[in-house]
Every structure is written in C-alpha cells, then in structure tokens.
Amino acid sequence: MAVAFFVLYQLSVGEISRSYQQQIQLITQQQRLFNQQMNEDEYLLQFTSQAKQVNNLVLAYENAHETYGNLSRLPTSLATCPAQTTFFVDSANDLRFYIGCITTLTHGRLLVAFDDENLYFLQTQFLRAGILALLLTLGLGLLSGRYLSTQLLSRIKNINDTAKVIQSGDLGARVTVSHRKDEFDLLANYINRMLNQLEDSFHAVSGVTDAIAHDLRTPLGRLRLRLESHLNTLDEAPINESQLQEMLEELDHILTTFSAMLELSRLEHKQTDSHFDTVNINQIAEDVIDLIQPLTQDKQQTLSFIATAQPHIKGDKTLIFRAMFNTLENACKYTGSGGAIELITTTSGFIVKDNGPGIPDEFKDKALQRLFRLESSRTSPGYGLGFPLIKAIAHFHQGKLELQDNHPGLQVDVTLNTRHQGNGLIGTETSD
Amino acid sequence: MRILVVEDDIVTQGFIKKGLTEQGYQVDVASDGQDALFQALEGDYQLIILDRMLPKLDGMTVLNTLRSAQKTLPVLILSALDSVDERVKGLREGGDDYLVKPFAFAELLARVEILIRRQPMAAVQQSTLLQVSDLKMDLLTRQVWRAGREISLQPKEFQILRYLMEHPKQVVTRTLLFEAVWDYDFDPQTNVIDVHVARLRKKVETDDLPPILETIRGVGYRLVEKATS
Numbered sequence: 001m002a003v004a005f006f007v008l009y010q011l012s013v014g015e016i017s018r019s020y021q022q023q024i025q026l027i028t029q030q031q032r033l034f035n036q037q038m039n040e041d042e043y044l045l046q047f048t049s050q051a052k053q054v055n056n057l058v059l060a061y062e063n064a065h066e067t068y069g070n071l072s073r074l075p076t077s078l079a080t081c082p083a084q085t086t087f088f089v090d091s092a093n094d095l096r097f098y099i100g101c102i103t104t105l106t107h108g109r110l111l112v113a114f115d116d117e118n119l120y121f122l123q124t125q126f127l128r129a130g131i132l133a134l135l136l137t138l139g140l141g142l143l144s145g146r147y148l149s150t151q152l153l154s155r156i157k158n159i160n161d162t163a164k165v166i167q168s169g170d171l172g173a174r175v176t177v178s179h180r181k182d183e184f185d186l187l188a189n190y191i192n193r194m195l196n197q198l199e200d201s202f203h204a205v206s207g208v209t210d211a212i213a214h215d216l217r218t219p220l221g222r223l224r225l226r227l228e229s230h231l232n233t234l235d236e237a238p239i240n241e242s243q244l245q246e247m248l249e250e251l252d253h254i255l256t257t258f259s260a261m262l263e264l265s266r267l268e269h270k271q272t273d274s275h276f277d278t279v280n281i282n283q284i285a286e287d288v289i290d291l292i293q294p295l296t297q298d299k300q301q302t303l304s305f306i307a308t309a310q311p312h313i314k315g316d317k318t319l320i321f322r323a324m325f326n327t328l329e330n331a332c333k334y335t336g337s338g339g340a341i342e343l344i345t346t347t348s349g350f351i352v353k354d355n356g357p358g359i360p361d362e363f364k365d366k367a368l369q370r371l372f373r374l375e376s377s378r379t380s381p382g383y384g385l386g387f388p389l390i391k392a393i394a395h396f397h398q399g400k401l402e403l404q405d406n407h408p409g410l411q412v413d414v415t416l417n418t419r420h421q422g423n424g425l426i427g428t429e430t431s432d
Numbered sequence: 433m434r435i436l437v438v439e440d441d442i443v444t445q446g447f448i449k450k451g452l453t454e455q456g457y458q459v460d461v462a463s464d465g466q467d468a469l470f471q472a473l474e475g476d477y478q479l480i481i482l483d484r485m486l487p488k489l490d491g492m493t494v495l496n497t498l499r500s501a502q503k504t505l506p507v508l509i510l511s512a513l514d515s516v517d518e519r520v521k522g523l524r525e526g527g528d529d530y531l532v533k534p535f536a537f538a539e540l541l542a543r544v545e546i547l548i549r550r551q552p553m554a555a556v557q558q559s560t561l562l563q564v565s566d567l568k569m570d571l572l573t574r575q576v577w578r579a580g581r582e583i584s585l586q587p588k589e590f591q592i593l594r595y596l597m598e599h600p601k602q603v604v605t606r607t608l609l610f611e612a613v614w615d616y617d618f619d620p621q622t623n624v625i626d627v628h629v630a631r632l633r634k635k636v637e638t639d640d641l642p643p644i645l646e647t648i649r650g651v652g653y654r655l656v657e658k659a660t661s
Contacts, residue, residue, distance in 0.1 A: 248650065252536075294628055294631055317616070321616050329622060
C-alpha cells in the first residue's frame with residue numbers, strides 16, 4: 001500500500017515538481033543567453049514582456065538602479081542556481097510560497113521561481129486523498145473480513161449447535177446443508193451421513209434391547225410367580241427337588257434365550273470378516289450329519305446328502321456349521337416320522353429340503369423375524385430364533401436365506417457367498 | 433489340591449468356594465487383580481479360576497504376567513464376555529479353558545476336575561489301551577469290549593466313549609463332550625448330545641450287565657469306575 005502511494009506520488013506530484021525545476025533551468029539559460037547577446041536596454045525590454053507572459057512562474061531582474069519583473073525587489077538570502085530556496089512573497093495581502101534561485105548576469109541578478117503554493121496544495125490534496133483511500137480500504141477490508149468471518153462462524157456454529165442438540169439426546173438433529181456446495185456443505189454432508197449411520201445402529205441396538213427385555217419379561221415373570229407361590233405355601237408344602245429343578249430349567253431357558261438373542265444381534269451388526277478361511281462345506285455337512293443323524297433316525301426320517309464337486313468356500317467354519325445344523329434340526333423337528341430330508345451343498349452354500357408341513361406363503365417372511373413362531377409350532381420347544389440366526393449368518397457371509405415351497409414341504413436355500421453363484425451338483429452320497 | 437479363586441463378586445466367590453470346598457479342595461480367594469497375582473506367584477496352586485474383569489488389574493493382565501513368570505499351572509477363565517472372539521483371545525493368551533457367566537456350578541466343577549487331572553492323564557495317554565471297570569478300549573484297533581464281549585460303535589459313539597473313559601469318575605458335561613468330539617466352539621443348545629449318549633448307552637449297557645454310564649440330571653454324564661450290580 002505504502003509502496004503504491006510512493007510510486008503514485010513520484011509519478012504525479014514529483015513529476016510536476018521536476019517539470020517546474022526544468023522550466024526554471026530553461027528560462028534561466030534562455031535569459032542568460034539574451035543577456036549576453038543584447039545590450040542592457042534591449043534585454044530589459046525583452047525581460048519585461050517575458051515576465052508578463054509567464055504563468056505560475058515569477059521572474060525578477062535587478063540591476064544597479066531598479067528591479068524589473070514580477071517582484072518589487074529581490075530577496076537577499078536566496079541561493080545561487082542550481083540550488084533552490086523557498087521564500088515568501090507578499091502580494092496584495094496574500095503571503096505565498098515560492099521556490100527558486102538567483103543567477104548573476106552581466107549587469108544584474110536574475111531570479112526565477114515558481115509558485116510552490118500550487119504544488120503544496122497538490123501535495124496536501126494528494127496526501128488527503130491517500131489517507132482517505134487508505135482509511136476507506138482499511139474500513140472496507142475490516143468490513144468484508146468481518147462479514148466473511150461471521151459467515152464462516154455462523155456455519156461452524158451451525159455444526160456446533162447440531163452437536164449440542166445431539167448431545168442433549170435428540171439423535172434426529174442434522175447439520176443444515178446450504179445450496180452453495182462448498183467445503184462446508186461437503187463437511188455437513190459427511191457429518192449427516194455419519195449421523196444417519198449412528199442413528200440407525202442406535203435404533204437397531206435399542207430395538208434389540210427392547211425385544212430382549214420384552215421377551216425375557218414373560219418367562220421371568222413366570223419364574224417370579226412360581227417362586228412367590230412356593231414362598232407363600234412354604235408351611236403347607238415345602239419346596240421339593242423336582243420343583244427346584246423345574247425352576248432351574250426355566251431359568252436356564254431364560255439365560256439361553258438371552259444369550260441367543262445377544263449373539264444374534266451381535267452377528268447382525270458385525271461387519272463381514274474379510275479374512276474368512278477357506279473351508280470345505282462337504283466336510284462341515286458330514287460333521288453336521290454325524291451330529292444330527294440320531295435325531296432323524298429316532299423319527300425314522302431319511303436324511304440324504306448330495307455333495308458339491310467344488311466344496312471349498314470362504315467362510316467361518318463354526319458359523320456355517322451352526323447354520324446348517326439349525327436348518328437341518330428345524331427340518332427334522334417339523335417333518336413327521338418317516339419323512340424325507342435332503343441336504344445339498346452347492347458351490348455357494350447349501351439347500352435343505354423336507355416333505356413336512358412347510359410354511360404357508362403368508363408366513364414365510366414372518367418366519368425370518370426373530371421370536372416369531374407359527375401357532376402350530378408353539379407346542380414344540382424352541383426360541384423362535386432359528387431362522388433369524390441362519391439369516392444373520394448368511395448375511396454375515398454376504399449371502400441370503402430364502403424359503404421356498406418344496407411341494408410338499410419346505411425348501412431352505414442358504415447362500416453364503418453371492419460372489420460364487422452356481423450349482424455344481426456332482427456326486428451323490430446317501431446316508432441311511 | 434489347592435485352588436485359587438479370583439472373583440470380585442463376593443457372592444459368586446462365596447458360592448464357588450463353598451462348592452469346591454465341599455468337593456474336598458482347599459480354596460483360597462482373591463478379590464482383585466493385584467492380590468490374585470501376588471497369591472498366584474507366592475502360593476502353590478494346582479489351578480486358578482480367574483475372572484476377566486477385576487479391579488486394580490484385569491484378569492488377562494494377571495494371566496499374561498503369570499505366563500511370563502513361567503507359571504504353567506492351568507487357568508480357567510471366567511467371563512461375562514461370551515463372543516467367540518473373546519473366547520479365542522482368552523485361550524490364545526494362556527488360558528486353558530473358558531467358561532462364560534452365568535454358568536452352572538456343575539459345569540465349572542466338571543471343567544475344574546478335567547483341568548486338574550489333565551497332567552497325569554497325559555502320561556496315561558501313552559497307553560493305547562483304556563480301561564474303566566469292565567469296559568475296555570483299544571485305541572489302535574478302535575475296538576471296544578464290555579465284560580469281554582465286543583461292542584460295535586459308530587465313529588462318533590467311539591469318540592464320546594473315549595472321552596468319557598479318559599475322564600473316568602468325572603462328570604462330563606454336554607458342552608464338554610460336544611467340544612471334544614465335534615471340535616466346533618459353541619453350545620448347540622439342544623438335546624442332540626443326549627440322543628448320542630443314549631445310543632451309546634444302549635450299546636454298552638445291556639440287560640445282563642450293571643449300568644456303567646450315569647446321567648447327572650441337568651449337568652452331564654459320568655462313567656462309574658465300579659459298576660454296581
């Protein structure tokens with residue numbers, strides 16, 4: 001800013017001042033020449049007319065007798081050209097500044113000076129304009145800076161306010177996104193997306209907590225009533241071993257449901273493991289068959305197994321075992337005596353078919369929800385967590401669970417890895 | 433047999449101590465990690481039952497410190513953290529067994545006995561012939577005899593019986609059997625193991641011979657040393 005002013009000053013005021021000085025020099029040289037070439041009278045004539053013609057300049061010539069030109073007399077203490085001196089001139093009660101110098105000629109002394117008042121006025125004007133400009137720029141800068149910072153602050157405040165609202169418990173609050181599409185909006189979008197995810201998982205967790213609380217309340221209430229009734233009738237009928245055993249079993253059932261639900265929720269919200277092992281699904285199927293066979297044999301059910309030719313898949317061995325065991329156990333439980341159950345492993349999962357009662361179409365979706373049990377199955381033991389767990393395991397493996405009609409019966413398709421779709425059914429192995 | 437029980441919940445600690453004392457064990461208790469570490473390093477214990485979440489020093493730190501100090505005694509970890517990852521972590525960092533809270537005392541006792549008797553059993557493992565009462569098993573030829581009469585068993589039945597014979601007179605819980613025979617780390621929560629044992633029992637207990645395989649209701653099974661007639 002200061003440099004700009006200096007340059008401007010040099011180009012305007014400085015230039016004028018220099019041009020005045022040049023003019024003084026020129027006129028001085030000219031007058032000296034005239035003075036040398038003319039006699040005194042001719043020179044005086046020339047000088048008087050010249051002095052009348054010049055503007056802004058003061059010319060004065062003094063010889064032994066008189067002073068000619070624009071001044072009544074020459075100041076005494078003026079420097080000899082080219083050095084210049086400032087002096088006052090009193091003309092018609094107006095005191096003015098002049099800058100000039102004196103040259104000694106043959107018969108007298110010559111003064112050439114210019115009116116510094118104009119230059120001074122220009123300088124003052126320039127300075128005034130400069131300061132004004134400076135102040136204006138400063139003011140504008142401050143104003144725009146303040147405007148910008150309030151703008152930025154208000155947008156940061158927007159984020160802070162949202163954070164405060166969320167902190168106070170309202171998870172639905174979101175950062176306002178403007179239509180400017182700048183970095184702040186990008187940030188706001190990221191924050192909102194993160195909040196959406198957090199809110200979803202929070203609701204999921206609280207949903208699960210509610211579900212667990214709700215489902216455990218009934219059996220806990222039952223147990224409490226039973227204990228209370230025993231306590232009330234303790235005098236007439238002391239509690240015996242089988243009653244205690246029953247209550248212990250009831251409590252175990254509650255604990256089992258609790259663990260199962262907890263595990264299910266954990267599985268549902270667990271990120272898919274990218275470091276799955278390669279497992280042999282046929283081997284797992286054989287282990288499952290080893291475990292379940294006595295159950296099917298007790299019900300005179302036929303359990304056949306069709307193995308895939310490409311049994312190696314990526315997955316969690318224990319979880320696949322559980323999904324397969326649960327599916328087969330369900331089939332075994334709901335298929336009547338003498339029924340037929342078929343286990344088919346594929347390159348991407350497994351299929352279990354039975355010829356039992358199946359699940360009506362309108363309940364197929366519900367069967368996959370936790371704690372849902374068909375009216376007809378309420379009498380058999382279970383937690384209503386079988387299919388949800390299988391589904392969660394399938395999802396965990398980026399796959400899916402589908403229930404279909406086997407005409408008659410149920411067909412359960414468990415896909416464990418959608419990236420390896422296919423159905424390479426080769427080789428048949430039938431047990432029992 | 434001295435056992436150190438490290439548990440910060442005084443009621444649980446009291447029940448474990450009472451139960452184990454009734455079984456003839458000498459039991460010392462510690463309620464925080466620092467005490468536990470001090471007692472475990474100073475005392476001569478055959479087993480430590482170690483809770484994971486403890487004041488002052490957590491269970492896993494206690495276990496790590498013990499293992500770094502070359503203490504090789506078996507450690508049974510108790511924990512309310514039941515995910516597979518936590519179990520794996522507990523076992524990988526030097527625990528010998530992992531029991532999730534809440535647990536049945538019978539399950540704890542069964543596991544304690546298996547851990548305590550494990551070392552001498554390892555020596556017995558050298559033998560390829562197992563015998564409990566009049567029940568004999570040849571591990572090489574995979575033959576089984578009861579009172580001199582050969583019994584034909586399915587592979588899984590053989591494995592179940594082998595595990596029971598390796599732990600005679602001890603209560604073996606369903607979960608223990610499942611883990612040992614199927615080698616999958618979870619609780620199947622069904623009666624399927626009972627069905628397997630029932631089939632095994634049908635084969636080893638015939639009408640003319642006294643029962644040898646006891647069912648402990650709500651807990652598991654035990655092979656009795658001396659069959660009563």
